[in-house]
Structure formats: structure tokens, C-alpha cells
Amino acid sequence: MSAPVFYSYGQGLKELEKLHMKKLILLAALFACTGAYAKEVTVKEVSNDGKFYFLPSYLTIQPGDTVHFVNEQDNIHEVMFVSVPKGVNEMIMSPLQEKKGDTFSHTFTIPGTYQFHCHPHEALGMQGTLIVGKPSKKGETKHVDHHALEKQLEAKSH
Ligand SMILES: [Cu+2]
DSSP states (O other), X not given: OOOOOOOOHHHHHHHHHHHHHHHHHHHHHHHHHHXXXXXXXXXXXXXXXXXXXXXXXXXXXXXXXXXXXXXXXXXXXXXXEEEEETTOOSOOBOOOBOSTTOEEEEEOOSOEEEEEEESTTGGGTOEEEEEESSXXXXXXXXXXXXXXXXXXXXXXXX
16 A cells, blocks of 8 residues: 655645746746847947948847947938848838937847948948847848939939
């Protein structure tokens, strides 16, 4: 005959703690997925001794995070996204940022690799890369023809 099994009070408590921990871990995972902790990140647009660059020029964020592009000096910058993941169906570009403090903000929800440049300083190499979540694999991004778009916008305004 086997004796009935009784859990001591201490053992029962431990089991309860374990369950509680499992719940907490699940909750944390859920928050991570739903972006409850969305972050805000700043990228500076710097003009320094004839050099023009984004600071940082390479950054990784999570889907749902917002990037603020902030003009650091009274100089003209314009952020244009020239390569984006294929799922992105909008043109991401700032208006002309002419004054110190001018800010362009965008929230990124689609994972992948984004490349951007400053339009007036394109030839001077003012460019950057943004990774949202995970980098895109080959063939998962598309080039945005902003020169064509610019012509379209010009045509509309005339
Ligand atoms: Cu610029």
C-alpha cells in the first residue's frame, strides 16, 4: 500500500512561485511583442567643418520605435529614404529642414533594412542605415526612386 502524498507547506509555496514566474515571463514576452516599450531615438543632422553627416549614421531600433531626425545647426537638410523593405508602401521623406532644431519624426513598424540620405548633401556622402528589428535578406528591399518622385511633386505644384 502506498502512502498518500502530501506536499509540505514549503513545497506548495515553491510550486506557486514557479507558476508565478512563468506568468511573469509570459507577460514580459507579450509586452515585447506588442511594443509596449516603444522607444524614441534621435539622429542628429550635423554640419561640421565642411563635413555633413548623420549621428549616428547606423542604428538599430525595434518595430514601433520612433526616430527623430534633428537639425543640429542652421543648415539645410532633407531626409529621404532611398531603400526600404518591400512591405513599405509609403514614401518616407522629411520636408526641408532649414533651421536648428527642425525635426522630422517617423515611426517604423515594418522590420528590415532602411537606407537614407540627406538630399542636398547626397553627393557629399551624408547617408545612413537604419535596421528595424532584423536586417533584410537579399531581395527583401526595394529601391525608392526619389528623383522620379521629386519630378512628380514638381509637376503637381505647377
Ligand atoms: Cu544635409
